[in-house]
Amino acid sequence: xxxxxxxxxxxxxxxxxxxxxxxxxxxxxxxxxxxxxxxxxxxxxxxxxxxxxxxxxxxxxxxxxxxxxxxxxxxxxxxxxxxxxxxxxxxxxxxxxxxxxxxxxxxxxxxxxxxxxxxxxxxxxxxxxxxxxxxxxxxxxxxxxxxxxxxxxxxxxxxxxxxxxxxxxxxxxxxxxxxxxxxxxxxxxxxxxxxxxxxxxxxxxxxxxxxxxxx
Numbered sequence: 001x002x003x004x005x006x007x008x009x010x011x012x013x014x015x016x017x018x019x020x021x022x023x024x025x026x027x028x029x030x031x032x033x034x035x036x037x038x039x040x041x042x043x044x045x046x047x048x049x050x051x052x053x054x055x056x057x058x059x060x061x062x063x064x065x066x067x068x069x070x071x072x073x074x075x076x077x078x079x080x081x082x083x084x085x086x087x088x089x090x091x092x093x094x095x096x097x098x099x100x101x102x103x104x105x106x107x108x109x110x111x112x113x114x115x116x117x118x119x120x121x122x123x124x125x126x127x128x129x130x131x132x133x134x135x136x137x138x139x140x141x142x143x144x145x146x147x148x149x150x151x152x153x154x155x156x157x158x159x160x161x162x163x164x165x166x167x168x169x170x171x172x173x174x175x176x177x178x179x180x181x182x183x184x185x186x187x188x189x190x191x192x193x194x195x196x197x198x199x200x201x202x203x204x205x206x207x208x209x210x211x212x213x214x215x
Contacts, residue, residue, distance in 0.1 A: 030196075030200065031154075031162045031163070031164075031193050031196045031197055031200070032162065032163060032164060032165045033156075033160045033161070033162060034138075034139075034160075034161045034162065034163045034165070034174060034176055035136075035137055035138040035139075035160065035161035035176075036159075036160050036161075037136075037159060037160075038052065038136050038137055038155055038159045038160065038161055039132065039133055039136040039159075040052050040053055040159060041057075041059075041093060041095075041123060041133065044125055044129040044130075044132060044133055045123055045124070045125050045129065050093065050121050050123060052093075052155045052157075052159050053157065053158075053159060054089065054157050055089050055090070055091050055157060056087075056089040056090050056091070056154075056155075056156060056157060056194070056197060056198075057091050057092070057093055057154075057155040057156075058076070058080060058081075058090075058091070058092045058093070058152050058153070058154060058155075058190075058194075059092075059093050059095065059152065059153045059154075059155055060072065060073075060076060060092070060093075060094050060095065060149070060151075060152045060153070060180065061094075061095045061130065061134060061143060061147060061148060061149040062094050062095065062096055062104070062148060063096075063097065063100075063143070063144065063146035063147040063148025063149075064096070064097045064099070064100040064103065064146050064147060064148075065103075065146045065148060066100070066103040066104055066107055068146070068148060069148055070107050071180075071181065072150065072152075072180035072181060073094070073107060073111070073180075074111070075180050075181065075182075075183055075186060076092065076152055076180050076186065077092075077111060077115060077120075079183055079186040079187050079190075079191065080092070080152070080186055080190060080191060080194070081115070081119070081120065082115065083191060084194060085116065085118075085119040087198060089157060089201075090119055091119045091120075091121060092119060092120050092121070093121045093123055094120065094121070094122045094123065095123055095125060095130055095133065095134075095147075096122055096123065096124050096125075097124065097125070097126070097127055097130060097147050098124045098125060098126050099124075100124070101124060104122065108122065127147060130143070130147050131143065131147075134149065137153060137161050137176070138161070139151075139153075139161075139176040139177060140176065141176065141177065149177070150179055150180060150181055151176070151177025151178055151179055151180065152177060152178050152180050152186075152190065153176070153177045153178075154178075154190070154193060154194065154197070156197065161176065162193065162197065163175045163176050163177070163193070164189075164193070167189075175189065178190040178193075
């Protein structure tokens, strides 16, 4: 019996783990596209240097009530931004209503006191353009009266909204956005889904390198 368990731990258990891992990678190696042709942020603002194109963008709509949005802002910073801001292509874009610059001045200063916020972009736009941008995501959600959404959204380099089609906590399985008020959702869902995109990028780069070597 002792010999069996030794053999099991040395050979069978690693094989089972490998099969499990392989299935997991296969299942999650492609994060679904939920919406295509999202409007680029540069089309709706005067900040032409900030764009979704060729970036992996986390987008949030913070609205004009900083007391409501501040917790969401810091949750997103601590859980997502600090993990990924040194990765290529990564950025977080916070959409804010014009006229709310003063409301967020203190929050942004607090953020910059302990974080390199060079990959944070705070973009101010009028209410019509904010709604147009949000509606282009084609989610089942709405902005509230303050132009705030409790969710953060993943927009890839080709202006596509990414998410899940088999989420166990949504009615139809589709996860369009990630609740910024929930550390567990940001940590256990959004972080994992961003990791999947970077896994895809790595595999695509490796495939391209092999192709070039074969030419």
